[in-house]
Amino acid sequence: MTVTRLLIIGPPGAGKGTQAAKIAETYEIPAISTGDIFRANIKGGTELGQRVQAIIESGELVPDTLTNEIVQDRLLQEDAAAGFLLDGYPRNVEQVEALDGMLEGDSLDAVVLLEADTDEVVARLLKRAETEGRADDTEDVIRHRQDVYAQQTEPLIELFTKRGILVSVDGLGGIDEVADRISSALSAQLGR
Numbered sequence: 060m061t062v063t064r065l066l067i068i069g070p071p072g073a074g075k076g077t078q079a080a081k082i083a084e085t086y087e088i089p090a091i092s093t094g095d096i097f098r099a100n101i102k103g104g105t106e107l108g109q110r111v112q113a114i115i116e117s118g119e120l121v122p123d124t125l126t127n128e129i130v131q132d133r134l135l136q137e138d139a140a141a142g143f144l145l146d147g148y149p150r151n152v153e154q155v156e157a158l159d160g161m162l163e164g165d166s167l168d169a170v171v172l173l174e175a176d177t178d179e180v181v182a183r184l185l186k187r188a189e190t191e192g193r194a195d196d197t198e199d200v201i202r203h204r205q206d207v208y209a210q211q212t213e214p215l216i217e218l219f220t221k222r223g224i225l226v227s228v229d230g231l232g233g234i235d236e237v238a239d240r241i242s243s244a245l246s247a248q249l250g251r
C-alpha cells in the first residue's frame with residue numbers, strides 16, 4: 060500500500076483549506092484540519108469546544124498537549140491508514156516533535172508551503188468575515204493570527220527545507236490556477 064503523508068502550511072488566509080480539499084481528493088487521503096475539528100466542537104457545544112472557544116476567538120494557539128492528543132486520536136482512525144493531509148498542524152516546533160513521535164520514524168513525504176503576502180491574506184480574511192462570520196475573523200484577531208504565524212509557524216519552513224521535503228507554491232491567483240501549481244509541484248516531489 061502506498062502511504063502518502065502530507066502537510067499544507069502557510070499564513071492564515073492563504074487558502075489552505077480550499078487547496079487541502081483538492082489535494083486530498085487527488086491522493087485519496089483525508090484532509091485533517093485541527094481548526095475544523097476545534098470549530099466543529101465549539102459548534103457542537105462539547106467539553107473540548109468549551110475549553111478552546113475563548114483561545115480561538117483571541118487568535119492564540121490552543122495548548123500543545125491538547126492539540127497533539129486530538130491529532131494522535133485522529134491519525135489512529137482507519138481512514139488515515141493510507142495517509143493524510145494535515146492542514147494547520149503542526150504549527151510550532153513542539154508540535155513537529157510530537158508529530159515525529161506519532162509517526163514513529165515514518166516521516167512526512169512532502170510539505171506544501173502556500174506563499175502569500177500579509178496584506179493580501181488580511182484582505183482575504185476580512186472578506187471571508189463578511190461571508191462566513193467566523194468569530195476569529197475580526198481585524199485585530201486577524202492581525203494577531205498573522206503575528207502568531209510569523210513567530211511560531213514560519214520557523215518550520217526552514218526545518219522542513221532542511222529535511223528536503225518542502226515544496227513552495229505561489230498562493231496568489233485563482234483557485235484552479237493555484238491547484239494546478241500545487242499538483243505539478245507535488246507530483247514532482249513525490250514521483251506520483
Ligand code: AMP
Pocket residue numbers: 071093094095097114115116118119120121122126146147148149150154195204
Ligand atoms: P485555522 O482554521 O487553522 O486557522 O485555526 C483556527 C484556530 O484554531 C487557530 O487560530 C488556533 O487558535 C486554533 N488551532 C488550529 N490548529 C492549531 C494547532 N495546530 N495548534 C494550536 N492551535 C490551533
